[in-house]
C-alpha cells in the first residue's frame with residue numbers, strides 16, 4: 626500500500642506515543658493518533674491493564690476521545706494511525722465511526738494537478754483518454770455535503786452519497802429529495818446504502834426520488850460493487866419509468882475491482898435502461914455540456 630510523507634509524519638507521532646506509554650506502569654506499548662485536516666485531534670495508548678478494561682485498545686481510546694471532542698459519532702474524513710495493525714474489534718470500531726481516510730480540499734487540489742499532468746500526457750497518445758476530476762461527496766442526512774462548494778465547483782463531476790444514519794427504519798424520501806436538490810452534486814451514488822449481509826439499506830418512495838432526478842436532469846447510480854449492486858434491477862425499473870439518467874460506477878478500491886462494471890452493465894441491460902440515458906456512454910463534450918447545464 627502506498628503511503629505519503631504525511632502518513633510517515635503521523636505514524637512517527639503514534640510511535641512516539643507508544644514509546645512514552647512504555648514508561649507508564651500498566652500501559653500497553655501501542656500508540657494511536659486520529660488526524661483531521663492535517664492535525665492530530667485525538668490520541669491514545671493501550672489502557673487495557675491500566676483501566677482493567679479488555680476493550681481499551683489504543684484505537685478505541687482515541688476514537689472515544691475524538692467523538693467526545695466533536696460531539697459526533699461520525700468521524701468521517703479523519704484518518705487513524707496506529708503502531709499495530711488494528712484488531713477485528715478496532716477495525717469494526719473504525720467502520721462504525723466512519724473513519725475512512727477521506728480527502729480534504731488541499732488533497733483535492735493536489736489530485737487536480739496530478740490529473741492535469743496525466744491528461745497532458747494522454748493527449749499525446751494515439752488513443753487519447755481524458756481523466757475527469759471528481760469526488761464522492763459525503764452527504765449528511767439533510768443532504769448537505771461536507772466540503773467547500775468552491776472546491777467542488779472546480780471538479781468535472783460530483784457524486785453525492787450518504788454514509789451515516791443508514792439503518793433508519795422509517796421512510797427516508799425527504800433526505801433523497803434534499804440531496805438531489807443540492808446544487809453541488811450531479812449523481813446520487815449508491816442510493817440505498819445497502820451492503821449484502823451487513824446492512825439492508827434505506828427505504829424511500831423511489832419513484833418520487835427518481836422523478837425528481839428526472840425533473841432536475843440528474844443521475845442515480847448503479848454501484849456495481851458485488852456487495853452493493855445499488856441500485857438493483859427492481860429499482861432500476863423504477864428509474865427507467867421516471868426517465869432519469871443513470872451512472873455506472875464500480876466503487877473500486879483497487880484497479881482489480883474495475884471489472885465489477887460488468888455487474889452494473891448486466892443490471893442496466895436487464896432493466897432495459899436505454900444507452901442514451903447512461904452517463905458512461907456519453908462522449909466527453911456531451912457530458913461536459915450536460916454538467917454545465919445542470920450546475
Ligand SMILES: [Zn+2]
Pocket residue numbers: 682683684711712713714715716
Ligand atoms: Zn484493537
Ligand SMILES: [Zn+2]
Pocket residue numbers: 761786788815
Ligand atoms: Zn460511498
